[in-house]
Amino acid sequence: MNKHKFIIFSIAVVLILCLIILRKNILTVRGNSNSSNNNQFSLSQLNMQKLDINLSYENKKIKFNLPIGMKNNIYYIPLNDVISNFGGTLTRTNNKLNLTFNSINSFIDIKGNTYMENNKTYNLRHKIFLEKNIIYISMFDFTNIFNLKTYWNEKNSEIDFYKNRENILIDxxxxxxxxxxxxxxxxxxxxxxxxxxxxxxxxxxxxxxxxxxxxxxxxxxxxxxxxxxxxxxxxxxxxxxxxxxxxxxxxxxxxxxxxxxxxxxxxxxxxxxxxxxxxxxxxxxxxxxxxxxxxxxxxxxxxxxxxxxxxxxxxxxxxxxxxxxxxxxxxxxxxxxxxxxxxxxxxxxxxxxxxxxxxxxxxxxxxxxxxxxxxxxxxxxxxxxxxxxxxxxxxxxxxxxxxxxxxxxxxxxxxxxxxxxxxxxxxxxxxxxxxxxxxxxxxxxxxxxxxxxx
Structure with missing residues (x-):
């Protein structure tokens, strides 16, 4: 192998290795895809308790492959499941999330605990949890980012999400x-x-x-x-x-x-x-x-x-x-x-x-x-x-x-x-x-x- 071919071969190997490493740090959720890590996941890994409640979005029950979590009376939902249930998209590259849901596009910095919308950065109220490509976000942060209204029905152990129809016009x-x-x-x-x-x-x-x-x-x-x-x-x-x-x-x-x-x-x-x-x-x-x-x-x-x-x-x-x-x-x-x-x-x-x-x-x-x-x-x-x-x-x-x-x-x-x-x-x-x-x-x-x- 001459010197020129060796250089090309070396570059190709490096690029393949980089793609493998990058792929390990990229998660894309679209449509009804499920995480292959679900079977190995437990809420105890996030120091959370399993919550036995139902969530719905615009009167349609959300089907969760992963459990809803609770920590100190703060509810956490598996972002992967919610996004995939309703045709949104979620892409993770390292500690950055790109989300589209409810006609809203948002960028979340997991490490910085912030999110960006319309070129403005806001603090999340609670920490995002990431484990084996599974992402948990507090229910409040999710509803706040995507402008959702909630209806709490304790009798039926259910919380309903709706697109917020209220017009908030700040004076x-x-x-x-x-x-x-x-x-x-x-x-x-x-x-x-x-x-x-x-x-x-x-x-x-x-x-x-x-x-x-x-x-x-x-x-x-x-x-x-x-x-x-x-x-x-x-x-x-x-x-x-x-x-x-x-x-x-x-x-x-x-x-x-x-x-x-x-x-x-x-x-x-x-x-x-x-x-x-x-x-x-x-x-x-x-x-x-x-x-x-x-x-x-x-x-x-x-x-x-x-x-x-x-x-x-x-x-x-x-x-x-x-x-x-x-x-x-x-x-x-x-x-x-x-x-x-x-x-x-x-x-x-x-x-x-x-x-x-x-x-x-x-x-x-x-x-x-x-x-x-x-x-x-x-x-x-x-x-x-x-x-x-x-x-x-x-x-x-x-x-x-x-x-x-x-x-x-x-x-x-x-x-x-x-x-x-x-x-x-x-x-x-x-x-x-x-x-x-x-x-x-x-x-x-x-x-x-x-x-x-x-």
């Missing part, structure tokens, strides 16, 4: 306005949130605020407790469809300008009921511990819960603003903001201005809510009067309990099963948002708000 005209703050109060997996319908209504409220280009804050109570009914709803231990829907809803809120903060851990102590009761000592004759170790332990447990769900808690708010200053000071180091009035006596008196500590041993920002809250639907007029009386030096900040809105939202399903609703423009929240708009205010993030009032 960007609010961009150059005065800063205001709104916090959705007492959001927890229990109490007023006691059904899939209530969680659907919370998502509808989220869409309304998102349409208004409003940034909103969510005071989340991670663990709901009601000893009188023997309820202790620990999201890390109680695996059920309602809790999965609740976490799906938190993800939904985060994806639509929601900023999550901690409102205590259980919003109660011992034999008292969550939301109704206080959690920290406030200087009265009660049995709640007043040491800082107790306060830090409660916050650490809450933060551990948030960490498991990839929730970044940007602020803290003590239940009913009741907490001793030493306990509050111990908690400050865990958060960027203390979203409540600064108080020197456990909440008995409150400062109505933003208070900043910027010392060598203490850096904290306290942001109050001087407008207070709406005490039920009949109190809306009182809040509107407060907003009308604000001057340019006022701190335009309030908190609102979403269940007040529930009576103004009617849920239904059309003849094709698609979830529909009506939402009255006369609801208290609509009136409040409209009044702020009339006065040239925009609901913004707590970061932006504080910077406006340096």
């Amino acid at each position: 960007s005209s609010l961009d150059e306005k005065k800063a205001a703050l709104i916090r959705l109060e007492d959001v927890t997996a229990g109490g007023a949130y006691n059904s899939h319908d209530t969680l659907e209504k919370l998502r509808i409220i989220t869409d309304y605020l998102y349409n208004k280009h409003a940034v909103f804050h969510v005071a989340w109570v991670p663990r709901y407790v009601d000893p009188s009914k023997n309820i202790d709803n620990n999201l890390l231990k109680n695996y059920n469809m309602f809790n999965a829907d609740f976490l799906f809803t938190l993800d939904y809120m985060i994806s639509r300008n929601g900023i999550i903060g901690l409102h205590g851990y259980t919003h109660q102590y011992k034999n008292t009921k969550s939301i109704d009761s206080i959690e920290f000592h406030m200087g009265r004759k009660d049995t709640i511990p007043e040491d800082t170790e107790y306060a830090e332990d409660r916050i650490n447990k809450a933060l551990e819960t948030a960490h498991e769900f990839n929730i970044n808690c940007n602020f803290f708010e003590a239940p009913h603003y009741a907490i001793l200053p030493p306990q509050m000071k111990a908690i400050e180091k865990f958060f960027n903001y203390m979203y409540e009035p600064y108080s020197e006596n456990g909440g008995l008196t409150e400062c109505k201005n933003i208070i900043k500590f910027n010392e060598s041993n203490r850096k904290a920002v306290y942001v109050p809510t001087p407008l207070g809250y709406v005490d039920g639907a009949n109190d809306c007029k009182n809040m509107l009067n407060k907003i009308k009386k604000m001057d340019n030096n006022s701190t335009a900040s309030l908190f609102y309990h979403p269940p007040i809105e529930f009576q103004y939202i009617n849920l239904n399903r059309n003849k094709n099963g698609y979830p529909t609703y009506t939402y009255s423009i006369n609801s208290p929240l609509h009136q409040i948002v409209d009044e702020f708009e009339k006065r040239n205010y925009k609901f913004c993030s707590i970061d932006t708000f504080v910077n406006k009032y340096k």
Whole structure:
């Protein structure tokens, strides 16, 4: 063999080897193809549990060759199966995915945990799992990427996916306005949130605020407790469809300008009921511990819960603003903001201005809510009067309990099963948002708000 032929032969061998290596790192799913690795796969390899539920898309049941997974009440679906069931395409090259589904083309970076649509990059809420060419994606991320609406039917252990027919038109005209703050109060997996319908209504409220280009804050109570009914709803231990829907809803809120903060851990102590009761000592004759170790332990447990769900808690708010200053000071180091009035006596008196500590041993920002809250639907007029009386030096900040809105939202399903609703423009929240708009205010993030009032 002469030198010229040897060079050509060598190049050919190298190219063949490169193609073999490349092929091992490329997966293409199209039509009804199945992975040859299914028989060797087990969810235990991904540290997940098998979930016995049915999923459908546009009323057509999805036939899975692989099991649906669950990890810490987050549902995961085998992307290969869903794409192949409905004529989409999936191509993987190394850690990059190219997906087409529901007339949407998306690029996912598994390693970076991001996806790209229309040349914009977004973070995925949860990690994608890859094992032997089998790909699992969180159900929320899948529905979010491909703009799907969900209907949760716990009675039949079924979740229905539909192409989202809602027109979300974000009002960007609010961009150059005065800063205001709104916090959705007492959001927890229990109490007023006691059904899939209530969680659907919370998502509808989220869409309304998102349409208004409003940034909103969510005071989340991670663990709901009601000893009188023997309820202790620990999201890390109680695996059920309602809790999965609740976490799906938190993800939904985060994806639509929601900023999550901690409102205590259980919003109660011992034999008292969550939301109704206080959690920290406030200087009265009660049995709640007043040491800082107790306060830090409660916050650490809450933060551990948030960490498991990839929730970044940007602020803290003590239940009913009741907490001793030493306990509050111990908690400050865990958060960027203390979203409540600064108080020197456990909440008995409150400062109505933003208070900043910027010392060598203490850096904290306290942001109050001087407008207070709406005490039920009949109190809306009182809040509107407060907003009308604000001057340019006022701190335009309030908190609102979403269940007040529930009576103004009617849920239904059309003849094709698609979830529909009506939402009255006369609801208290609509009136409040409209009044702020009339006065040239925009609901913004707590970061932006504080910077406006340096």
